[in-house]
Amino acid sequence: MDRQQDYWLATGVEALLKRLDWRDHLAQEEREALRAAAGPVRYFAAGQPMAGQHASPKSSLLLASGMAARHNMLEMGEQQITAFHILGDFVDLHSLLLSRLDHGVSAVTDVVAVEFPHDKLLEITERLPHLTRMLWLSTIMDGAIHRQWLVAMGRMPALSHMAHLFCEHFVRARVVGLVQNDDSFPFDITQSALADALGLSTVHVNRVVQELRRRHLLEWEKGVATILDWKTLQRVGQFDDTYLDLERQQR
Amino acid sequence: MDRQQDYWLATGVEALLKRLDWRDHLAQEEREALRAAAGPVRYFAAGQPMAGQHASPKSSLLLASGMAARHNMLEMGEQQITAFHILGDFVDLHSLLLSRLDHGVSAVTDVVAVEFPHDKLLEITERLPHLTRMLWLSTIMDGAIHRQWLVAMGRMPALSHMAHLFCEHFVRARVVGLVQNDDSFPFDITQSALADALGLSTVHVNRVVQELRRRHLLEWEKGVATILDWKTLQRVGQFDDTYLDLERQQR
DNA sequence: CGCCACTTTGAAACAGTTCAACGTCAGTGG
DNA sequence: CCACTGACGTTGAACTGTTTCAAAGTGGCG
Numbered sequence: 001m002d003r004q005q006d007y008w009l010a011t012g013v014e015a016l017l018k019r020l021d022w023r024d025h026l027a028q029e030e031r032e033a034l035r036a037a038a039g040p041v042r043y044f045a046a047g048q049p050m051a052g053q054h055a056s057p058k059s060s061l062l063l064a065s066g067m068a069a070r071h072n073m074l075e076m077g078e079q080q081i082t083a084f085h086i087l088g089d090f091v092d093l094h095s096l097l098l099s100r101l102d103h104g105v106s107a108v109t110d111v112v113a114v115e116f117p118h119d120k121l122l123e124i125t126e127r128l129p130h131l132t133r134m135l136w137l138s139t140i141m142d143g144a145i146h147r148q149w150l151v152a153m154g155r156m157p158a159l160s161h162m163a164h165l166f167c168e169h170f171v172r173a174r175v176v177g178l179v180q181n182d183d184s185f186p187f188d189i190t191q192s193a194l195a196d197a198l199g200l201s202t203v204h205v206n207r208v209v210q211e212l213r214r215r216h217l218l219e220w221e222k223g224v225a226t227i228l229d230w231k232t233l234q235r236v237g238q239f240d241d242t243y244l245d246l247e248r249q250q251r
Numbered sequence: 252m253d254r255q256q257d258y259w260l261a262t263g264v265e266a267l268l269k270r271l272d273w274r275d276h277l278a279q280e281e282r283e284a285l286r287a288a289a290g291p292v293r294y295f296a297a298g299q300p301m302a303g304q305h306a307s308p309k310s311s312l313l314l315a316s317g318m319a320a321r322h323n324m325l326e327m328g329e330q331q332i333t334a335f336h337i338l339g340d341f342v343d344l345h346s347l348l349l350s351r352l353d354h355g356v357s358a359v360t361d362v363v364a365v366e367f368p369h370d371k372l373l374e375i376t377e378r379l380p381h382l383t384r385m386l387w388l389s390t391i392m393d394g395a396i397h398r399q400w401l402v403a404m405g406r407m408p409a410l411s412h413m414a415h416l417f418c419e420h421f422v423r424a425r426v427v428g429l430v431q432n433d434d435s436f437p438f439d440i441t442q443s444a445l446a447d448a449l450g451l452s453t454v455h456v457n458r459v460v461q462e463l464r465r466r467h468l469l470e471w472e473k474g475v476a477t478i479l480d481w482k483t484l485q486r487v488g489q490f491d492d493t494y495l496d497l498e499r500q501q502r
Numbered sequence: 503c504g505c506c507a508c509t510t511t512g513a514a515a516c517a518g519t520t521c522a523a524c525g526t527c528a529g530t531g532g
Numbered sequence: 533c534c535a536c537t538g539a540c541g542t543t544g545a546a547c548t549g550t551t552t553c554a555a556a557g558t559g560g561c562g
Contacts, residue, residue: 094391154447441507506562516552518549524541
C-alpha cells in the first residue's frame with residue numbers, strides 16, 4: 001500500500017541483487033522469486049533490538065537502510081559484536097536453518113529492514129537450486145568475514161585490526177553503491193560499538209582512531225568515514241580483499 | 252578396490268550422517284546420495300597441507316580420521332588458525348561455492364579424508380533440497396563456531412578462552428562418538444598449534460594449560476584430553492552449547 | 503646415543519586496560 | 533535563550549595480562 005514501503009522494499013532487494021550479482025549472474029526468474037519472497041518492511045530506532053539472543057525468528061531481515069550488528073553478551077555485562085551489516089545484507093539468514101539464534105541483533109543506527117518469511121525462503125530452496133546456492137553463498141561470505149576478524153583479532157595489533165575493519169567496510173559499501181567520491185562511506189557507529197567489535201576498550205579505540213587520523217590514513221566524523229590513503233591503510237591492515245570473493249563466475 | 256579404502260569411506264560418511272542426524276532426520280534416499288557422492292580416500296601426514304590458501308579445489312574433503320586446521324598466514328610469518336576439524340567434519344565444504352579458498356587447510360595429525368567431488372555435490376543441490384539445506388546447515392554451524400571464537404577472543408581472558416575451546420571440542424567429539432568414558436577425547440595437537448588458534452604465544456598457552464591442570468579441570472597428555480570437572484570448566488569458559496544447535500527438528 | 507621437536511621456566515618489556523576526570527555537543531525544559 | 537542533562541569523545545597515570553627473549557628440560561625416534 002505505502003509508497004514509502006515500496007521504496008524501501010525495492011531499495012533493499014535491489015541492493016541484495018546487486019551484491020549477489022557481483023558473484024554470479026541471476027536469472028530473471030530468480031530475481032522475481034526474491035522480490036516475491038520479500039515481506040513487510042520494518043523500522044527500528046538506533047539501539048533497538050531486532051532479534052533477541054536465543055530467539056527463533058520466523059523470518060530473516062534484509063537491510064534496506066542503516067547499520068545493524070550481531071552481538072553476544074557475556075556474564076560481566078561486556079559484549080562482543082561479531083558482525084556489522086549494511087544495505088543489502090541479511091542480518092540473520094542463517095536463522096532459516098538454525099533452531100535458535102546464538103546471538104542478538106540490534107540496530108546500530110536507525111534501520112529499515114525487509115522481512116523474508118522463512119516459509120517463502122524455504123519454498124525457494126525447494127524450487128530454485130541456483131538461487132539457493134547464491135543464498136547459501138551469502139552465509140558463506142559471512143563466515144569468510146568472521147574468519148578474517150579472527151585473524152585480525154588473534155594476530156594483529158589494534159592499529160592493524162582497526163585498519164582492516166575500515167578496509168572491509170569500504171569494499172562492502174562500494175559493492176552496494178554506498179561509497180561517495182570513491183573514498184567515503186557511511187559509518188555511523190559509536191567508538192564504544194567499534195570497541196565491542198574489535199575486542200578493545202573504548203579508551204584504546206579512541207587512541208587508535210586518533211593514530212589513524214594522525215597518519216592521514218582516514219577521516220571519520222559525523223558518521224562518515226573517508227579513506228585518505230587506501231594503499232597504506234590496506235598495508236597496515238594487511239587487507240587482501242580476495243576473501244570477499246568478488247569474482248563473477250558460475251556457482 | 253581396497254578394503255582399507257572402503258573402511259575409511261564408510262567411517263567418514265557414517266560420522267557425517269550421525270552429525271547431521273543430530274539436527275534433523277535424513278531420509279534413506281539422502282543417505283544413499285551422500286554415500287554415492289563420496290569419491291576417493293586420501294591420506295595426509297601430520298603437518299602436510301591439504302589445500303593451499305587461494306586454491307580452488309574441485310572437491311571438498313570430509314575427515315574420516317585425525318584432525319585438520321584452517322589457517323591464515325600473516326606477513327610476519329605468524330599464523331592464525333580459524334577452525335579445527337575432526338571426524339565427520341567437512342574441512343572446506345564452503346569451497347563448493349567460493350571461487351577460491353581464503354585460507355589454507357593442513358593436517359594437524361595424520362589424517363584420512365574422503366573426497367566429495369564438487370560436481371557430485373552440485374548435483375545433490377539440484378536434486379535434493381532437504382539434503383542441500385542440511386549441507387548448508389553444516390557451513391552455518393562453522394559460522395556459529397567462528398562467532399563463539401570471536402567472542403572468546405575478543406572478550407575473554409586466556410584461561411576462559413582455552414576452557415571454552417576444550418568444552419567445544421568435548422561436545423563436538425561426543426556427537427561423532429569420539430568420547431571415551433564420558434570424559435576424554437582425542438586432542439592430539441601441539442601447544443603451539445593451540446596458541447595459533449587462541450591467538451596467544453606458545454609460552455602463555457603453556458602457562459594457561461598448567462593452570463587448568465592445577466585447578467583440576469582438565470588433563471591433557473599424549474594427545475588425549477580428559478575433562479575432570481565439566482561444570483567448572485564450562486563456567487570458566489562461559490560455555491553454553493546451545494550455539495551448537497543440537498536440537499533435532501525439521502530444517 | 504644424539505638429535506630434534508616440543509614443553510617448561512624465569513625475567514624484562516610492552517600493548518592494552520582500568521580508573522578517574524574533563525571536554526564537547528545536541529537536545530530539553532524552564 | 534540559557535541552564536541542565538546525558539551520551540559520547542578525549543586525556544593522563546597506574547596497572548596487568550600477555551609477549552618476548554633466552555635458556556634449560558623432556559622424550560621419542562632414527
